[in-house]
Amino acid sequence: MLRSMYSGISGMKNFQTKLDVIGNNIANVNTFGYKKGRVTFQDLMSQTVSGASRATNDRGGQNAKQVGLGSSLATIDSIQTQGSLQTTARDLDVAVSGDGFFVVKTGNNTMYTRSGNFYLDSNGSLVTAQGNLVQGYPVNAQGVVNRSGATNIKVDTNATMAPQASSLATYNGNLKASAAQGTEVEVETKVKDSLGKDVSLKITMTKTGVNNQWDVAISSLTPGVTVATGTTRTFTFDNQGNLTNPTSSNISLNNTTGANPTQPIELDFSKITQFDSSSSANTDTVDGNAEGYLESFNIGSSGEVNGVFSNGEVRVLSQLAVATFSNPGGLMKAGGNLFQASNNSGLPNTGVPGEGRGMLQAGALEMSNVDLSEEFTEMITAQRGFQANTRIITTSDEILQELVNLKR
Incomplete structure (x- = not known):
């Protein structure tokens, strides 16, 4: 059988995968915090017809003769570039400007996300749209952040502030x-x-x-x-x-x-x-x-959850945690706008925003980093590549047909 037919088959499979990735990117063009995918190819091993020979005194050297055997997938990358920020003016919408991921708990698993559309549940816990618990650092009565370990962020909407004598x-x-x-x-x-x-x-x-x-x-x-x-x-x-x-x-x-x-x-x-x-x-x-009663709260650029009380005082109630990775492209997508650490992402470096991590922008959300013009261009390239590989198969089939017709 002709090697070109199998090369065409491998090319069709690869371009089909590329179209799958492009289709997923376009489907998530309006998904908050989505990071687009990118497909790269590599050639397969080549069959060596004859090896290379070195030059002699009376004869020049010759290069090797090799026939390629098709292509395969090299990588499917997760492109972690910053998406544009969309202003929403909603107190519980937060965007990361720079490096870092929000830390959330889903069951016993720690996950990470760039999607900052948060909500309060019936227990006063700060959660994602899927109910994952947002992690942060607790604050003591003096407003000092305890960074010994992240925990679930809770906002007691019935919180009161005791009177404090002036000193x-x-x-x-x-x-x-x-x-x-x-x-x-x-x-x-x-x-x-x-x-x-x-x-x-x-x-x-x-x-x-x-x-x-x-x-x-x-x-x-x-x-x-x-x-x-x-x-x-x-x-x-x-x-x-x-x-x-x-x-x-x-x-x-x-x-x-x-x-x-x-x-x-x-x-x-x-x-x-x-x-x-x-x-x-x-x-x-x-x-x-x-004495004061909690009237409202907001999230600051350093991740602090500020409570506004009826007596005019503003107190820090908690502080959001943000994690960075040495290789964020190595994170695995887990669905629901979530990422999970992998063997190649490195360990999470968790802390407060602004200390080598991105700052937060309240009242805004990070949009998908998908560029539709780029995706449509890549779609045309993938479509033409797929068509070209089908031509290889049909041409190889026609040659085989001619060989079969020789018997006639």
């Missing part, structure tokens, strides 16, 4: 250097007691007769609360307008309204200046909070 207040702004003696600048600061109630403090700064000095008096405007210690002090500025003494001060409140009877608070005045411009001293930041 630090910071100030900024300016005191006019050329202000007349006796000029007063008043700043009111609202701090929280241990029950979350507001306590109003009045900071009165009075220009003294000494250059670069202001007397400071601290009092309470809230009935039942008094300033027990640290009621007075004197600000001293250098000739550059910077506060030199004291940059911070500790006070203690006596509370008779049912909250903690003693409450220490540090007042940080280090950002107060004395330049010859209008006085603008004011309260910068105050810690502490009233």
Whole structure:
């Protein structure tokens, strides 16, 4: 039988596989996080009719004579290039911009995905469209991420935030250097007691007769609360307008309204200046909070799940985990937009986004990286290649027919 017929058969099989891959790419052109496939071919071994000979003094060398025996599949690659990001404005839609995969659990198996359309189930767990549990790192009451191991991300929609007494207040702004003696600048600061109630403090700064000095008096405007210690002090500025003494001060409140009877608070005045411009001293930041209820949550660029509470506070509830691989092309597709590690993908390097891994973009999804123009071009190439190989078979058949007709 003719070798060309078998070469044509191998070519037809390979182009059929290529068309299968192209068809799958086109079918998933709108699949979130899909990574397209690519087929490459290689030739089969060749039959050596005669070997190569080396040159002699009176005769030149000759190359080997070989007849190829067809082609076979070399690879079916998974192309892990970045897909375009589509804005959805949905809080639970997240896209990875850069390297990395979301980590999910399906049963006891750990899987990976680039599809970030997440949902909350009835238990408050963050899940994929197929119900796979999204993995992340828990956060303690102080907002510190525990990276010892990833676990299921849960969002308690009935979560509350207990009141937290204020312990630090910071100030900024300016005191006019050329202000007349006796000029007063008043700043009111609202701090929280241990029950979350507001306590109003009045900071009165009075220009003294000494250059670069202001007397400071601290009092309470809230009935039942008094300033027990640290009621007075004197600000001293250098000739550059910077506060030199004291940059911070500790006070203690006596509370008779049912909250903690003693409450220490540090007042940080280090950002107060004395330049010859209008006085603008004011309260910068105050810690502490009233009781709050979780109203909404969102996902940040570093994967943190931020809870927004009714008291205006924002707390980190959890943090998404992202995994990278030394050879992401070695991951095996497992269906349902999932990948699983293989012997050639390498071990997962799991951590938080941004540390050698891609950043996250909330309110967006990664589209498929399939290029339809490229796929249609490859389809034409595969179709013509398939047709050409069928011609090889029909031509070989015609030659065999002629050989059979010789008997006539």
